[in-house]
Amino acid sequence: MSGDTIAARPARALPGSGEHRRHVLVAVVQNRTGVLNRVASLMRARNFNIESLSVSHTDSDDVSRMTITIHGDEFHVEQAIKQLYRLIDVLKVQDVTDEPSVQHELALVKVRATDRNRGEIVSIVEMYRGRVVDLAPDAAIVEVTGTEAEVDALIALLRGFGIKELVRTGAVVMARGSASIEEATKR
Amino acid sequence: MTVTKGEGARSGTHSHVPDAGTPTAEAIEKARRDMLHQGRIEKRTRIGADVVCEALLRQGVDVIFGYPGGVILPLYDVFGDYPELRHVLVRHEQGAAHAADGYARSTGRVGVCLGTSGPGATNLVTGIATAQLDSIPMVAITGNVPGALIGKDAFQEIDITGITLPMTKHNYLVRSADDIAAVFAEAFHIARSGRPGPVHIDLTKDALQGETRAEHPDQEEVLARLPGFRPTLDGHPRQLKTVAHEIAKAKRPVILAGHGILIAEAWDELRELAEKARIPVAWSLLGIGAMDEDHPLAYGYMGMHGWKHVNRAIQSADLIIALGMRFDDRVTGNVKTYAPHARIVHVDIDPAEIGKNVAVDVPVVGDVRRVLAALLPLVAPVDHEARASYMEQLAEWRRDSEASSWHGSGTWRNGLLSADYVVERIGALNDHDATMVADVGQNQMWTARYAGYRRPHSHLSSGGLGTMGYSMPAAMGAALGRPDKKTWAIVGDGGFQMTIQELATLVQDDIPVKIALLDNHKLGMIRQWQELVYANNYHSSDMVGPDYLKLAEAYGIPAWKATRPEEVDDAILAANAADGPALVWFEIASEQNVFPMMPAGKGLSDLLEEPGLEVDE
Ligand SMILES: Cc1ncc(C[n+]2csc(CCOP(=O)(O)OP(=O)(O)O)c2C)c(N)n1
Ligand SMILES: [Mg+2]
Numbered sequence: 001m002s003g004d005t006i007a008a009r010p011a012r013a014l015p016g017s018g019e020h021r022r023h024v025l026v027a028v029v030q031n032r033t034g035v036l037n038r039v040a041s042l043m044r045a046r047n048f049n050i051e052s053l054s055v056s057h058t059d060s061d062d063v064s065r066m067t068i069t070i071h072g073d074e075f076h077v078e079q080a081i082k083q084l085y086r087l088i089d090v091l092k093v094q095d096v097t098d099e100p101s102v103q104h105e106l107a108l109v110k111v112r113a114t115d116r117n118r119g120e121i122v123s124i125v126e127m128y129r130g131r132v133v134d135l136a137p138d139a140a141i142v143e144v145t146g147t148e149a150e151v152d153a154l155i156a157l158l159r160g161f162g163i164k165e166l167v168r169t170g171a172v173v174m175a176r177g178s179a180s181i182e183e184a185t186k187r
Numbered sequence: 188m189t190v191t192k193g194e195g196a197r198s199g200t201h202s203h204v205p206d207a208g209t210p211t212a213e214a215i216e217k218a219r220r221d222m223l224h225q226g227r228i229e230k231r232t233r234i235g236a237d238v239v240c241e242a243l244l245r246q247g248v249d250v251i252f253g254y255p256g257g258v259i260l261p262l263y264d265v266f267g268d269y270p271e272l273r274h275v276l277v278r279h280e281q282g283a284a285h286a287a288d289g290y291a292r293s294t295g296r297v298g299v300c301l302g303t304s305g306p307g308a309t310n311l312v313t314g315i316a317t318a319q320l321d322s323i324p325m326v327a328i329t330g331n332v333p334g335a336l337i338g339k340d341a342f343q344e345i346d347i348t349g350i351t352l353p354m355t356k357h358n359y360l361v362r363s364a365d366d367i368a369a370v371f372a373e374a375f376h377i378a379r380s381g382r383p384g385p386v387h388i389d390l391t392k393d394a395l396q397g398e399t400r401a402e403h404p405d406q407e408e409v410l411a412r413l414p415g416f417r418p419t420l421d422g423h424p425r426q427l428k429t430v431a432h433e434i435a436k437a438k439r440p441v442i443l444a445g446h447g448i449l450i451a452e453a454w455d456e457l458r459e460l461a462e463k464a465r466i467p468v469a470w471s472l473l474g475i476g477a478m479d480e481d482h483p484l485a486y487g488y489m490g491m492h493g494w495k496h497v498n499r500a501i502q503s504a505d506l507i508i509a510l511g512m513r514f515d516d517r518v519t520g521n522v523k524t525y526a527p528h529a530r531i532v533h534v535d536i537d538p539a540e541i542g543k544n545v546a547v548d549v550p551v552v553g554d555v556r557r558v559l560a561a562l563l564p565l566v567a568p569v570d571h572e573a574r575a576s577y578m579e580q581l582a583e584w585r586r587d588s589e590a591s592s593w594h595g596s597g598t599w600r601n602g603l604l605s606a607d608y609v610v611e612r613i614g615a616l617n618d619h620d621a622t623m624v625a626d627v628g629q630n631q632m633w634t635a636r637y638a639g640y641r642r643p644h645s646h647l648s649s650g651g652l653g654t655m656g657y658s659m660p661a662a663m664g665a666a667l668g669r670p671d672k673k674t675w676a677i678v679g680d681g682g683f684q685m686t687i688q689e690l691a692t693l694v695q696d697d698i699p700v701k702i703a704l705l706d707n708h709k710l711g712m713i714r715q716w717q718e719l720v721y722a723n724n725y726h727s728s729d730m731v732g733p734d735y736l737k738l739a740e741a742y743g744i745p746a747w748k749a750t751r752p753e754e755v756d757d758a759i760l761a762a763n764a765a766d767g768p769a770l771v772w773f774e775i776a777s778e779q780n781v782f783p784m785m786p787a788g789k790g791l792s793d794l795l796e797e798p799g800l801e802v803d804e
Pocket of ligand 2: 707709710
C-alpha cells in the first residue's frame with residue numbers, strides 16, 4: 001500500500017508453539033446430571049485430542065473430579081482449560097503436567113498361565129509391585145498400579161505369556177504437597 | 188422499553204429485571220399477588236405450569252413466542268390465567284426462536300421462545316444455534332414426554348437436551364415441578380450474565396402438571412447454586428495501565444468495536460475513548476450501531492465485505508484495540524497477513540476468546556463497559572496536531588474507497604435498480620432510526636454497508652451462523668421489543684421464502700413489520716461466488732418466486748412494487764404510512780455483486796473490487 005511507512009514485520013504469529021505433548025488436566029466439577037457428557041462433548045466439538053478421561057466422586061457428594069489427558073501444545077491446553085471454564089458446572093481446572101504430582105493408573109491383565117510358568121509370572125508381577133488376584137487352571141488375573149510407564153513395562157513382559165484380556169483405568173492424578181484443588185475455589 | 192443504564196448494567200449482569208421499587212417491578216408484583224391471593228389461582232392448586240408463568244413474570248418477560256403441542260399443553264392450559272404474558276403464535280418454531288432473538292437484540296433483554304417436544308423442539312434448533320453463535324440472551328423452553336416415558340422412544344420423544352447441549356450456554360432437563368422455580372431463575376441469570384447466550388429448558392409433561400409449593404429463589408440463592416459461574420467483570424488494573432501506555436505510544440491506532448459494546452451498553456465509553464485519544468473506530472457486522480456513523484471518528488465496517496479504507500487502516504495500524512469482538516475469520520481473512528504492523532489489545536468478557544484466533548499482546552478480561560470506564564482516566568488526551576497527518580491519510584483512503592464502491596446513482600448497469608440504493612433510501616427516509624433487520628446473503632451486506640446507523644441496537648443480523656430466513660421473524664420480535672421504532676426487515680428472495688409463513692403471524696398479531704424484499708431472482712451471494720470464485724459456473728442459484736403482490740394480498744398485507752429508482756422513495760414512504768405490516772417488492776438487478784470482497788483464504792489487503800471502478804493506488 002502506498003501509505004505505508006513502516007517496514008512489514010513477519011507474518012502475524014498464530015497462537016501456540018506447535019510443540020505437542022501429553023498434558024494432564026484435573027477438573028473439579030459440580031456433580032450435576034450430564035456433566036461428563038458436557039465435558040466430553042466440548043472436547044469433541046472443539047477438536048481437542050483426548051487420550052483418556054476418568055471421572056470419580058470426591059469426598060463431597062456434590063463435587064466430582066475428572067482427570068483428562070490431552071495431546072497438544074500449550075495453546076491447545078490453554079484453550080481447553082478456558083473452554084472448560086465456560087461450562088457452568090466446572091469449578092476448577094488445573095494443568096498438573098509440570099507440577100510435582102502422583103500420576104497413577106490401575107490395570108487388570110488376564111494372562112495365560114500354565115503349571116510350568118505360573119511361578120515365573122508371579123515373580124515378575126511382584127517385581128512391579130503388582131499382585132495376582134485370580135487364578136484359573138490356565139489363566140491368572142494380574143492387578144498392577146503405578147505410573148503409565150510402569151504399567152506399560154509390566155504389560156510388555158506379560159505379553160510374552162499371552163494376554164487374553166486387558167483393562168486400564170487411565171491416569172488419575174493428585175498434586176503432591178498440602179495444597180488441594182478441591183479446596184481452592186474457581187479462579 | 189428505552190435503553191437505560193440501569194442497576195443491572197452497572198453490576199455487569201445486564202439484568203433487565205426491573206429493579207426493586209420501580210413501577211414495573213411493583214406492577215409485576217401486584218399482578219402476581221392478585222393472581223396468587225385474590226382468587227384466580229386459588230380455584231385450583233398451583234402446578235408446574237403456574238411456576239413457569241410466575242417465573243417468566245418475575246423476570247420481567249412480557250412476550251413469548253411459541254407453538255403448542257401435546258406435552259406442552261399443560262402450559263397453554265394456564266396461560267389464560269396470566270394475561271400479562273403475551274403469547275405470539277408463530278407459524279413455525281424456527282420463527283419463534285428468531286423472534287425471541289430479535290426481541291433480545293433490539294432491547295438487550297432476554298427473549299423467550301417455546302415449543303413442544305419432538306418436531307417442535309427440533310424446529311427451534313436453528314434459532315437457538317443462531318443465538319448461540321451471536322451471544323444472544325435467550326431462554327428456549329420445550330416440553331418433553333412424561334418422565335416415565337423418557338428413553339422409551341415415546342411418541343414425539345427426542346433427546347433434545349442432547350441436541351442442544353453443544354449449542355447452548357447451558358441446558359436443563361426438568362423432571363419435577365419442584366425444580367422449575369430454581370431452574371428458571373438460574374437460566375435467566377446465566378442467559379443474561381457475563382457473555383450472554385441461549386439457555387434451553389426441557390420440561391417433562393409431568394413436571395408441568397405436578398403440584399408444587401416450591402418458592403422462587405432470590406438472586407443470592409441463585410448465585411449460591413452456581414459456584415462455577417462467576418464472570419470476570421473488571422479488567423486487571425495492571426493491564427489497564429499497559430493499555431493506556433500502548434495508546435500513548437501508538438501513531439496509527441484503530442479501535443475495532445464488536446457486539447460486546449452493544450451487549451455491555453458501552454457506546455458512550457467507546458465514543459469517549461475514541462475522542463480522548465483521537466482514534467478512528469471500525470466495527471464488525473455485529474458491532475454496527477456501537478458508534479454513530481456520523482461521528483467524525485466513525486470510520487466504517489470492516490472485514491470480508493467491509494470498506495476498503497477500513498481494511499487498509501487495519502492493515503497499516505500500529506495498534507489495534509479490539510473491544511468485545513472475537514477476530515472471526517470474516518473479519519481477519521488469512522490471519523497470517525492480518526494487521527501485520529499492529530500490536531493487539533484485546534478486551535473481552537470471555538477469556539476463551541482471547542488468544543483464540545490471533546496472538547494478543549495485551550489481553551484484558553472484563554465487561555467492556557467497566558474496562559473502558561476504568562481505562563478512560565488513565566488515557567492521556569491526544570491533540571489534533573499529533574494525529575493530523577494520520578487523519579489526513581484516513582480521509583484520503585475513505586474518499587478513494589467510497590468512490591470505488593458506491594453506486595450513488597440508484598441504478599446499476601442497464602438502468603436496473605441497484606440494491607445499495609434501496610437500502611440507503613430506507614435508512615435515510617427513516618432518519619436512520621428504524622430497527623433494520625437483515626437476512627443473509629448480498630442483502631445482508633448491503634444492509635450493513637449502506638443504510639447508515641446512528642443508534643445502538645438499530646441493526647440486527649445473523650452474523651455467526653448466517654441463518655437465511657432470520658430477518659422476518661427476528662423483525663417480529665424487534666417490532667414488539669421496540670414498538671417506539673419503525674422496524675424494517677431487509678430480505679432476499681431466497682431467505683424470504685424460507686420463513687415466509689410468518690406473514691400470517693404479522694397479520695394475526697398485527698405486528699407492524701415493514702418488509703423490503705430485495706428480489707434479484709437469485710440466490711445472489713451464491714451467484715456472486717459462482718461468478719467470481721467458480722469461474723461463472725452457475726448452478727442452482729436461479730430462483731423462481733411467486734407474484735409477491737398477489738401473495739401479500741392473499742395475506743391481507745398492503746404491498747408495493749418498485750423496479751426503478753424513481754419509484755423507491757414513494758414505495759418506502761407508503762409502507763411506512765401503512766398501519767401494521769407492509770411489503771415492498773424491489774426488483775433489483777440480478778447480477779449486481781457486493782464489492783469489495785475478500786476471497787476465502789486471502790487477506791484484508793487482497794480485496795476484489797468492482798470491475799471498472801478500480802482506483803489507482
Ligand atoms: C439456511 C441457509 N441455507 C443456506 C445458506 C447459504 N447461503 C448464503 S447466502 C445464500 C443466498 C441467499 O439468497 P437470497 O436470500 O436471495 O439473498 P441475496 O444474496 O440474493 O441477497 C445462501 C444460499 C445459508 N446462509 N443459510
Ligand atoms: Mg436473492
